[in-house]
Amino acid sequence: MAKRIDVSGLSAYYSAHKAIDDISMTIEPGSVTAFIGPSGCGKSTFLRTLNRMHEVTPGGRVEGKVLLDDENLYGSGVDPVTVRRTVGMVFQRPNPFPTMSIYDNVAAGLKLNGIRKKGELDTIVERSLKGANLWNEVKDRLGKPGSGLSGGQQQRLCIARAIAVEPEVLLMDEPCSALDPISTLAIEDLIGELKERFTIVIVTHNMQQAARVSDRTAFFNLAAVGQPGKLIEIDETQRIFSNPSVQATEDYISGRFG
Numbered sequence: 001m002a003k004r005i006d007v008s009g010l011s012a013y014y015s016a017h018k019a020i021d022d023i024s025m026t027i028e029p030g031s032v033t034a035f036i037g038p039s040g041c042g043k044s045t046f047l048r049t050l051n052r053m054h055e056v057t058p059g060g061r062v063e064g065k066v067l068l069d070d071e072n073l074y075g076s077g078v079d080p081v082t083v084r085r086t087v088g089m090v091f092q093r094p095n096p097f098p099t100m101s102i103y104d105n106v107a108a109g110l111k112l113n114g115i116r117k118k119g120e121l122d123t124i125v126e127r128s129l130k131g132a133n134l135w136n137e138v139k140d141r142l143g144k145p146g147s148g149l150s151g152g153q154q155q156r157l158c159i160a161r162a163i164a165v166e167p168e169v170l171l172m173d174e175p176c177s178a179l180d181p182i183s184t185l186a187i188e189d190l191i192g193e194l195k196e197r198f199t200i201v202i203v204t205h206n207m208q209q210a211a212r213v214s215d216r217t218a219f220f221n222l223a224a225v226g227q228p229g230k231l232i233e234i235d236e237t238q239r240i241f242s243n244p245s246v247q248a249t250e251d252y253i254s255g256r257f258g
């Protein structure tokens with residue numbers, strides 16, 4: 001089931017450097033939210049605080065709260081490994097496990113979750129590959145290495161791997177930036193289908209993509225180099241692109257900087 005994300009007063013640091021400052025926002029379940037803003041304003045950092053990946057970086061530290069429905073991901077006693085299973089992530093460069101077959105790439109997380117029966121694994125692998133719109137292209141070569149697929153196919157394989165474990169939220173950091181326009185459209189269509197089941201957050205530098213796929217858009221910015229990134233505004237995507245409340249948002253989307 002898709003879940004609501006409620007962020008309040010969130011700041012993130014790399015050792016002494018504060019990368020993002022005091023971010024609060026609500027992300028509705030079963031919606032797509034796009035994060036936009038100039039390079040270095042902390043979009044990836046913020047995304048990684050939503051599944052406790054930020055603290056994996058040496059010196060990475062987080063202040064504030066992230067509620068998933070009612071549970072604080074940073075509450076005492078919350079296991080970060082469980083959080084990362086609940087909040088899945090797809091990265092900029094497709095990163096299938098290179099030595100594993102297509103099948104095993106999708107099954108690996110399921111096996112970690114204790115699913116061992118071949119029949120059950122087969123069912124979920126097929127469902128996930130279908131969900132990622134990849135099944136027809138790979139069903140006759142499931143035993144072949146995932147690294148032998150095209151870039152766009154590899155990215156859909158990574159999406160299949162992420163959705164196989166039935167996360168409640170799917171975070172995507174520039175998932176199309178290494179892809180050609182056709183593969184990009186395939187991923188965008190897929191995002192539209194997946195949002196029924198997952199709450200989706202996507203970082204993108206492509207304004208058209210943000211406008212095409214997202215329900216709401218958040219604009220982040222830096223006051224100056226070396227300053228932490230801040231959330232400038234978040235609103236309906238249509239409004240952000242037609243009539244934003246803040247001048248800096250308008251300047252950014254109309255290409256006047258960034």
Ligand SMILES: Nc1ncnc2c1ncn2[C@@H]1O[C@H](COP(=O)(O)OP(=O)(O)OP(=O)(O)O)[C@@H](O)[C@H]1O
Pocket residue numbers: 014017019037038039040041042043044045046057
């Ligand atoms: N591993 C790291 N160690 C130290 N500082 C980091 C690290 N990763 C990012 N930063 C710093 O944190 C700030 C935010 O970086 P981040 O990668 O989150 O920005 P971004 O908005 O995703 O940029 P881009 O659009 O280029 O991907 C930057 O000042 C960056 O230099």
Ligand SMILES: [Mg+2]
Pocket residue numbers: 043044045173203
């Ligand atoms: Mg980034």
